[in-house]
Amino acid sequence: SSSGYSFDEVQSIAENIKSHTKIQPKIGIVCGSGLGDLANHVTNSDTICYSQIPKFPVSTVPGHDGKLVFGLLGGKPVVLMRGRIHYYEGHPMWRVAVPVRIMKALGITTVILTNAAGGLNPEYKTGDIMIIKDHIDLPGLTGECVLIGKNDERFGPRFPATVNTYDQSLQDLAKTIAEKLGYAKILRQGTYVMVGGPTFETVAESRLLRLFGADAVGMSTVPEAIVARHCGLRVFGISLITDMCPQDYNVSRATTHEEVLLVGERRAKDLQKLVTSLVEQMND
Numbered sequence: 068s069s070s071g072y073s074f075d076e077v078q079s080i081a082e083n084i085k086s087h088t089k090i091q092p093k094i095g096i097v098c099g100s101g102l103g104d105l106a107n108h109v110t111n112s113d114t115i116c117y118s119q120i121p122k123f124p125v126s127t128v129p130g131h132d133g134k135l136v137f138g139l140l141g142g143k144p145v146v147l148m149r150g151r152i153h154y155y156e157g158h159p160m161w162r163v164a165v166p167v168r169i170m171k172a173l174g175i176t177t178v179i180l181t182n183a184a185g186g187l188n189p190e191y192k193t194g195d196i197m198i199i200k201d202h203i204d205l206p207g208l209t210g211e212c213v214l215i216g217k218n219d220e221r222f223g224p225r226f227p228a229t230v231n232t233y234d235q236s237l238q239d240l241a242k243t244i245a246e247k248l249g250y251a252k253i254l255r256q257g258t259y260v261m262v263g264g265p266t267f268e269t270v271a272e273s274r275l276l277r278l279f280g281a282d283a284v285g286m287s288t289v290p291e292a293i294v295a296r297h298c299g300l301r302v303f304g305i306s307l308i309t310d311m312c313p314q315d316y317n318v319s320r321a322t323t324h325e326e327v328l329l330v331g332e333r334r335a336k337d338l339q340k341l342v343t344s345l346v347e348q349m350n351d
């Protein structure tokens with residue numbers, strides 16, 4: 068249906084998943100392009116392919132192999148989504164975010180959203196890490212909000228507030244951890260704007276998005292963050308800046324997905340350390 072799986076359908080998908088693992092996750096982590104190797108730090112892990120789970124959406128993007136990885140990270144029970152569902156693949160927006168509702172039904176109380184993004188803020192550099200302070204839901208503003216359609220109060224309210232979507236105390240903790248890890252030089256805190264994709268932006272679009280006040284642009288994360296807040300989860304988001312969006316017409320070379328994955332691999336270790344320490348140090 069247009070507004071996605073019912074509350075009961077979500078519960079039954081979660082029940083099916085629970086039969087594959089004893090881990091009862093407290094934290095859900097959505098891995099962005101090329102950042103799936105965080106799963107290698109999860110111990111005592113159980114891995115379930117999305118395709119093994121009836122009605123779980125399947126991802127088709129290189130660098131996004133669809134697996135749920137349950138286990139311990141930083142001593143805490145977690146579930147990782149290796150491979151996320153993107154709107155640009157043709158999925159309705161609700162299906163992009165339904166894994167968050169399923170992880171909530173599995174018992175998580177916090178979700179960490181990681182992604183690769185293009186830098187719009189001219190002070191940013193490729194390889195920077197941006198803690199997400201706020202977002203601009205461009206698809207939502209133009210009629211594709213993830214919560215459009217029938218609302219079931221068991222998920223959350225009909226008209227949810229979205230101020231303070233990104234938990235302030237987790238942002239502060241992440242900032243402190245990053246500085247202790249020696250990342251102060253590459254650490255940013257800013258606003259993420261979602262575009263539908265799959266095209267990378269034109270120069271005029273990059274300038275427009277910058278005028279909107281966005282510091283980074285991507286094609287994910289916002290639907291997941293909105294649905295997470297809707298059902299009462301604590302949300303933390305972080306972007307790896309994989310390239311700078313051209314704001315002038317002397318564009319030497321265009322952004323490529325390969326470049327995004329390459330920077331992801333180069334920076335993945337640093338992001339993994341940051342996320343692992345955050346999981347370790349966050350209060351329940």
Ligand SMILES: Nc1nc2ncn(CCNC(CO)CO)c2c(=O)[nH]1
Pocket residue numbers: 100128153183184185186267268284285286309310311312322323324327
């Ligand atoms: N300029 C720019 N750079 C980016 N790097 C990553 N993404 C997020 C989109 N990632 C896609 C394509 O790599 C795969 O999900 C973007 C983007 O949307 N724009």
